[in-house]
Amino acid sequence: MTLHQLRCFLAAYEEGSLTAAADRLGYAQPSVSEQIRNLEKSLGAPLFRRVGRGVVATTVADDLRPHAERVLAAVEDAQSSVASQVRLETGTIRFGMFGIARLYAGADLVADVLRRHPGVRVELIGTNSTEVTDELRRGRLEAAMIAVPQLESEGLTITPVARDELVYISNDPERLRQPVTARRLSEATLVMPETTFRAVDSVRIILRQMLHETGRNPQTRIEVEDVESAVELVGMGLADAVITKGAAVQLLPRLAPDAGWVSLRPAQHDTLAIVHRRDAILSPAAQLMIELATARIQAIAEPIRAPRPR
Amino acid sequence: MTLHQLRCFLAAYEEGSLTAAADRLGYAQPSVSEQIRNLEKSLGAPLFRRVGRGVVATTVADDLRPHAERVLAAVEDAQSSVASQVRLETGTIRFGMFGIARLYAGADLVADVLRRHPGVRVELIGTNSTEVTDELRRGRLEAAMIAVPQLESEGLTITPVARDELVYISNDPERLRQPVTARRLSEATLVMPETTFRAVDSVRIILRQMLHETGRNPQTRIEVEDVESAVELVGMGLADAVITKGAAVQLLPRLAPDAGWVSLRPAQHDTLAIVHRRDAILSPAAQLMIELATARIQAIAEPIRAPRPR
DNA sequence: CGTCATCACAGGCTGAGCCTATAGGAACTG
DNA sequence: CAGTTCCTATAGGCTCAGCCTGTGATGACG
Numbered sequence: 001m002t003l004h005q006l007r008c009f010l011a012a013y014e015e016g017s018l019t020a021a022a023d024r025l026g027y028a029q030p031s032v033s034e035q036i037r038n039l040e041k042s043l044g045a046p047l048f049r050r051v052g053r054g055v056v057a058t059t060v061a062d063d064l065r066p067h068a069e070r071v072l073a074a075v076e077d078a079q080s081s082v083a084s085q086v087r088l089e090t091g092t093i094r095f096g097m098f099g100i101a102r103l104y105a106g107a108d109l110v111a112d113v114l115r116r117h118p119g120v121r122v123e124l125i126g127t128n129s130t131e132v133t134d135e136l137r138r139g140r141l142e143a144a145m146i147a148v149p150q151l152e153s154e155g156l157t158i159t160p161v162a163r164d165e166l167v168y169i170s171n172d173p174e175r176l177r178q179p180v181t182a183r184r185l186s187e188a189t190l191v192m193p194e195t196t197f198r199a200v201d202s203v204r205i206i207l208r209q210m211l212h213e214t215g216r217n218p219q220t221r222i223e224v225e226d227v228e229s230a231v232e233l234v235g236m237g238l239a240d241a242v243i244t245k246g247a248a249v250q251l252l253p254r255l256a257p258d259a260g261w262v263s264l265r266p267a268q269h270d271t272l273a274i275v276h277r278r279d280a281i282l283s284p285a286a287q288l289m290i291e292l293a294t295a296r297i298q299a300i301a302e303p304i305r306a307p308r309p310r
Numbered sequence: 311m312t313l314h315q316l317r318c319f320l321a322a323y324e325e326g327s328l329t330a331a332a333d334r335l336g337y338a339q340p341s342v343s344e345q346i347r348n349l350e351k352s353l354g355a356p357l358f359r360r361v362g363r364g365v366v367a368t369t370v371a372d373d374l375r376p377h378a379e380r381v382l383a384a385v386e387d388a389q390s391s392v393a394s395q396v397r398l399e400t401g402t403i404r405f406g407m408f409g410i411a412r413l414y415a416g417a418d419l420v421a422d423v424l425r426r427h428p429g430v431r432v433e434l435i436g437t438n439s440t441e442v443t444d445e446l447r448r449g450r451l452e453a454a455m456i457a458v459p460q461l462e463s464e465g466l467t468i469t470p471v472a473r474d475e476l477v478y479i480s481n482d483p484e485r486l487r488q489p490v491t492a493r494r495l496s497e498a499t500l501v502m503p504e505t506t507f508r509a510v511d512s513v514r515i516i517l518r519q520m521l522h523e524t525g526r527n528p529q530t531r532i533e534v535e536d537v538e539s540a541v542e543l544v545g546m547g548l549a550d551a552v553i554t555k556g557a558a559v560q561l562l563p564r565l566a567p568d569a570g571w572v573s574l575r576p577a578q579h580d581t582l583a584i585v586h587r588r589d590a591i592l593s594p595a596a597q598l599m600i601e602l603a604t605a606r607i608q609a610i611a612e613p614i615r616a617p618r619p620r
Numbered sequence: 621c622g623t624c625a626t627c628a629c630a631g632g633c634t635g636a637g638c639c640t641a642t643a644g645g646a647a648c649t650g
Numbered sequence: 651c652a653g654t655t656c657c658t659a660t661a662g663g664c665t666c667a668g669c670c671t672g673t674g675a676t677g678a679c680g
Contacts, residue, residue: 001313001385001388001389002312002313002314003311003312003313004312004637006388017656017657017658018657018658019656019657019658020657027637027638027639028638028639028640029657029658029659030638030639030640030658030659030660030661031637031638031639033658033659033660034636034637034638035637037659038636043389043392043393043396044392044393044396045392045395045396045593046593049449049452049587050449050657050658050659051447051449051587051646052645052646052647052656052657052658053645053646053647053648053655053656053657053658054656054657054658055449055657055658056449056450058452058593059395059401059402059403059404059595060392060395060396060401060593062402063391063392063395063400063401063402064388064391064392067384067387067388067391068388070384070387070388071381071384071385071388074377074380074381074384075311075381077377077380078311078316078374078377078378078380078381079311079353081373081374081377082353082354082355082370082373082374083353083354085355085369085370085373086353086354086355086370090373091369091370091373092369092372092373093369094369137361137677139359139360139361139365139366140366142359142368277359277361283355283356283368283370285369314668327625327626327627328626328627329625329626329627337668337669337670338669338670338671339626339627339628340627340628340629340630340669340670340671341668341669341670343627343628343629344667344668344669345668347628348667348668360626360627360628360676361677362625362626362627362676362677362678363624363625363626363627363676363677363678363679364625364626364627365626365627447646
């Protein structure tokens with residue numbers, strides 16, 4: 001049984017004539033005749049009696065008709081459902097966004113998407129950058145925006161879109177007088193977020209590279225998971241921290257009103273990039289998310305103009 | 311979009327691998343690959359991301375899946391529905407049966423069918439023999455059992471299965487002393503049924519032929535539609551009638567207890583026959599009805615053994 | 621870094637599906 | 651009742667979808 005046979009069957013049933021059915025469907029009469037014959041053969045029962053002028057449905061055909069209509073309706077449903085997803089009217093848009101990027105643009109990005117495509121579901125995936133790159137590599141995620149320490153990763157294409165300065169935050173104005181050097185940093189009492197992923201956290205990687213020149217390893221007094229907790233602890237004067245400037249601007253007034261920030265010396269930057277599988281053909285949904293996320297991020301952090309893609 | 315593509319899609323979706331899907335479906339891997347590719351092309355959206363080892367469903371695929379399952383389930387439904395009709399478990403059996411034949415065997419025949427095939431619907435079609443032959447010719451009826459005056463009819467195959475004597479019934483014992491001749495018949499006061507179809511009613515055609523030899527036309531005093539009314543009128547002594555012996559045996563005790571019957575001279579017989587379109591391949595349902603109806607009729611009327619079909 | 625698993629691609633074969641042309645039967649018509 | 655019309659079935663031929671096998675590319679894994 002094929003969809004084509006069912007379509008021919010319904011046309012013949014409604015027209016009461018194979019010739020008329022063929023006309024309606026845009027085929028030659030023998031073609032429809034053959035389809036009906038094959039359908040009858042596969043069902044093992046005649047569907048029409050051939051009576052000189054036209055055909056007459058058997059009771060089997062009477063019974064088959066609603067089933068055939070249901071099948072074809074289900075096919076229509078399937079097609080229109082997919083079509084509406086292709087037009088981004090319905091369906092799910094899944095996008096990876098981790099840590100600082102989500103902090104900057106997460107909620108606003110979702111709002112942007114929903115405003116432009118009211119029918120869609122949005123999933124913003126990612127608890128940390130390794131998870132995100134993993135999901136990308138496994139194919140569960142199509143694209144993501146994350147903070148990346150390096151611009152090379154096996155099998156992935158990384159397109160930097162913005163960078164954000166790393167700043168030293170403290171509750172003690174004394175320590176904010178002038179930019180913090182590697183030496184001073186290595187002597188500071190620090191609280192750092194992302195403890196579980198400390199090995200791959202981009203801010204820590206950058207700090208490790210910076211301190212490497214002084215021959216020291218970065219030491220942290222306190223380890224927490226989320227940036228918010230770290231900022232709160234800074235506000236309580238228990239430690240200082242290094243976070244991105246965007247996060248500082250956003251979180252300090254609320255969580256540590258007495259604290260301030262100062263640049264590092266030399267200035268360090270965290271890079272926010274779009275990441276996807278190498279040579280992937282991106283879906284309209286992914287392209288939309290990339291476009292909107294880039295716009296949002298570049299409104300907050302310092303844009304990096306994309307080099308012309310090769 | 312084809313059913314085949316949907317089957318391949320579902321297998322690939324569930325297996326997470328085109329190779330495994332191909333194994334499950336019994337195809338080579340490139341065949342399934344091609345089906346998926348064609349489906350993606352016709353939908354205008356990728357369904358899977360190819361990620362080295364296996365494939366991963368996109369959100370479009372997630373959404374397509376329930377639709378695909380619904381389509382295939384509807385197809386299964388259609389097939390099993392038709393199958394159950396072919397096995398005479400469900401569906402409608404339509405059979406033509408007119409006048410005297412229905413009077414003899416109608417209810418019992420339906421009971422027979424329902425006993426053997428509890429799930430089916432039964433339609434016993436036919437108010438008169440012309441209607442029945444018309445429906446046969448137009449193809450709306452597949453087969454019928456009717457009383458036929460002649461054994462030839464354009465485009466139809468007529469197989470006699472039983473004959474029934476025509477008897478003269480009367481409330482007056484005097485008129486039942488000896489067989490009724492054409493002459494006496496032509497002088498009788500008659501009530502006859504089937505008035506609307508008097509021109510094609512088989513009993514009347516037989517009587518016309520019988521009277522033709524005497525040079526007379528049959529005259530009826532009273533015209534009614536149904537045999538029961540005619541018998542009742544005979545019971546009231548208002549007229550005599552000619553009906554089949556089977557009808558007389560069945561109806562006289564109930565509707566005209568004082569009346570009796572006597573043969574015609576020469577004896578006349580009405581023929582009950584199975585009729586269907588010439589060269590028709592009969593469905594199992596029609597064959598069943600023919601078999602059961604024949605058995606019922608032959609239990610009541612005098613069987614005519616079928617000549618060996620050529 | 622070699623091996624294995626998986627997918628894509630190429631080439632070739634078969635048959636489904638489409639067409640046109642034609643024959644045959646049923647129904648309508650003058 | 652013969653001619654016309656309408657419809658279906660059949661035959662023959664063409665094209666392409668769909669299947670296969672074989673092979674190459676690529677990512678995963680030990």
